[in-house]
Amino acid sequence: MLARGDQVRGIDNLSTGKQENIADILDRIDFVERDIIDLDAMRTACAGVDFVLHQAAIPSVPKSVLDPLGSNRANIDGTVNVLVAARDAKVKRVVYAASSSAYGDTPTLPKHEAMSPHPISPYAVAKLASEHYMVSFYRCYGLETVSLRYFNIFGPRQDPSSPYSGVLAKFITLMLRGEQPTIYGDGEQSRDFTYIDNAVDANLLACSAPAVKTAGKVFNIATGRRVALNETFKLLEPLTGYKGQPQYGPERGGDIKHSLADISQAEAALGYKPKVNFEEGLRRTVEWYRGK
Numbered sequence: 083m084l085a086r087g088d089q090v091r092g093i094d095n096l097s098t099g100k101q102e103n104i105a106d107i108l109d110r111i112d113f114v115e116r117d118i119i120d121l122d123a124m125r126t127a128c129a130g131v132d133f134v135l136h137q138a139a140i141p142s143v144p145k146s147v148l149d150p151l152g153s154n155r156a157n158i159d160g161t162v163n164v165l166v167a168a169r170d171a172k173v174k175r176v177v178y179a180a181s182s183s184a185y186g187d188t189p190t191l192p193k194h195e196a197m198s199p200h201p202i203s204p205y206a207v208a209k210l211a212s213e214h215y216m217v218s219f220y221r222c223y224g225l226e227t228v229s230l231r232y233f234n235i236f237g238p239r240q241d242p243s244s245p246y247s248g249v250l251a252k253f254i255t256l257m258l259r260g261e262q263p264t265i266y267g268d269g270e271q272s273r274d275f276t277y278i279d280n281a282v283d284a285n286l287l288a289c290s291a292p293a294v295k296t297a298g299k300v301f302n303i304a305t306g307r308r309v310a311l312n313e314t315f316k317l318l319e320p321l322t323g324y325k326g327q328p329q330y331g332p333e334r335g336g337d338i339k340h341s342l343a344d345i346s347q348a349e350a351a352l353g354y355k356p357k358v359n360f361e362e363g364l365r366r367t368v369e370w371y372r373g374k
């Protein structure tokens with residue numbers, strides 16, 4: 083957004099986010115460390131704003147299983163606060179970071195937006211409930227909203243240290259240190275891994291695409307290709323210089339086997355096309371972690 087000349091304001095309670103991640107732009111944005119649960123803070127944050135890109139959440143399935151109330155507060159109440167503040171400030175459009183977890187463990191592939199959702203974890207339920215709030219605020223108040231269902235987003239700055247981290251951040255940091263990564267199950271589970279720049283693109287397109295095609299709607303944001311963990315490990319070997327084998331552990335309960343998105347709706351309505359493929363995304367991500 084800064085690169086295209088926008089004025090940017092950010093609000094984050096730094097619960098999982100880190101200020102160091104925005105250190106190089108901090109002097110060019112209006113950043114406040116506040117909680118989206120705080121309606122007054124949200125009202126201040128939305129004043130004079132054209133677009134709200136709502137990414138804040140406690141983004142973890144296991145955390146939500148441990149603490150469903152905390153997940154509900156951040157991931158549903160927080161969203162309603164964002165929407166109320168955006169509505170009252172007459173924001174032009176709200177774009178929401180929804181989640182492919184809404185699809186649950188239905189075996190049908192690829193996942194498309196017309197399928198019935200089957201969320202399993204409290205996290206998935208909360209992300210889906212927030213999508214419904216997005217639609218509701220469009221239908222009831224005319225606030226233009228767009229929900230983007232992200233599929234396994236990865237890239238620089240993802241925190242590999244938490245037990246809740248994404249698999250790629252973990253694999254890359256371990257393999258760069260020459261340490262053995264663990265694959266849970268047979269490694270043939272696959273994901274539609276999506277490099278962060280594609281998600282950023284989707285957000286910017288979602289702000290500008292015509293309302294008639296986008297407002298009150300939900301779109302998959304992914305690449306439309308799935309890659310197995312075993313294949314991912316093989317791609318990472320030359321990139322990281324890791325020479326060993328992965329360790330295989332027991333399958334983890336609740337893990338879905340495969341994930342793959344149909345992205346035709348996002349292509350048609352937003353003009354979205356993934357610009358960075360998986361291999362290039364991995365290369366850029368490894369480079370970033372290597373430089374840390």
Ligand SMILES: NC(=O)c1ccc[n+]([C@@H]2O[C@H](COP(=O)([O-])OP(=O)(O)OC[C@H]3O[C@@H](n4cnc5c(N)ncnc54)[C@H](O)[C@@H]3O)[C@@H](O)[C@H]2O)c1
Nearest residue numbers: 094095096097098099117118137138139141179232234235
């Ligand atoms: N990474 C993925 O693969 C993925 C997939 C589907 C959906 N999402 C969604 O994308 C969004 C971003 O996730 P991420 O993976 O970048 O995780 P992240 O943890 O890096 O980002 C979430 C941010 O929200 C902030 N936050 C949490 N609760 C808050 C609150 N109450 N008030 C203010 N700020 C708060 C955190 O400090 C953090 O900076 C989330 O909404 C997540 O549900 C991510």
